[in-house]
Amino acid sequence: MFGSQCVRLNIRSALLIVVCFFLNGIKFTSTAHNHMEVPTKSENHKNSTNSNPDYLTISSPSQTELMSCPTEASGETVECKQLPFPCIKCSFNLSCIYGKEQMVTCSVANPHVVCIGPRDFQRSMICRYxxxxxxxxxxxxxxxxxxSANQIYLTNCSVQPDLLCLGARTFPKRLRCNWTHGYRWSTALFISITLGGFGADRFYLGHWQEGIGKLFSFGGLGVWTLIDVILISLHYLGPADGSLYI
Known part of the structure; x- marks a missing residue:
């Protein structure tokens, strides 16, 4: 009953069907690629504050930020090209190559800032955010x-005042929790070298079971002792509670 409903296809028809599927796939991929590019271009145009999107000029700092800059009242004498941020404002080239050193044009941010030398100058920087x-x-x-030393939290970081970089100078960053119970790496290494054969280093770090085994085996006849010295020196063996060395 079902055999009479079979459809016969010759080679030409099969090739035509394959070509149609291939062309439709190319069209779909091209359409999807164009839809992905449109928001990116719109976002770049929205974020750009200059007529030339390849250059970005950092806005002038606030009066609060300028309080750290040298003025006539402070009596400090600093060369203009050595002033840190926020005492200067620079024009950055956004089309630079990442990791390459480039020269940027900077100027003193406020006329009340006192410095020695030209108020318009160039400084070198590495192209990076x-x-x-x-x-x-x-x-x-x-x-x-x-x-917990494995805990990760989100905090704010700020670059050094004398460093030039692209983007916001204060940015969020995920950091690993720097948690410690007072175990010193130098103390653990010293105990491992001198009394490691009796398991003292394991006892110090809180590894009681391994310490007992090491004590009654005389440091694994010296092999276990040598291995623990290497592990502690490489920071591979740490406190049993998971904390960090100080």
Whole structure:
């Protein structure tokens, strides 16, 4: 009964069907790609404050921020090109190559700021956003009351005043909780080298079961002792409660 309803296709018809599916797939992909690009272009146009979208000029700082700048009342003498932010404002090139050094044009942010030398100058910077700076190049607000070294919290970080970067100078960042119970890495390493054969390092770090096993095996005949010295020196072996060394 069902055999009489079979449809016969020759090679030409099969190839035609495959080509149609292929062309429809290309059209769908192109349409989806265009829809993805439209919001991005609109967003860039919305966020741009200049007629040239490739350049961004940082707005002048507030009067509160300018209080840290040298004035006639403060009596400080600083070269204009060495002034930190927010005493200066710069024009950044947004089309720069990431990680490459470039020269930017800066000027003194306020006429009340006193400095030596030209008030318009150039300074070098690395093309990157402020949130892409290294950990030692920005300062973060640390959270108190952490109870786990594996806990991650969201805080605000600010780049150093003498550092030039793109975007907001204060940005959110996720940090791992710096929680400790007072265990010192240097103390743990010293105990492991001197008394590690008796399991003293394991007892100090709170690993009681391993410490007992190490004590009655005389440090695993020296092998276990050597392994623990290496693990502690590499910070691989830490306190049993999960806290960090100080």
């Amino acid at each position: 402020c949130w892409q700076t290294e950990a030692w190049e920005h300062t973060c607000i640390l959270k108190d009351g952490c109870n």
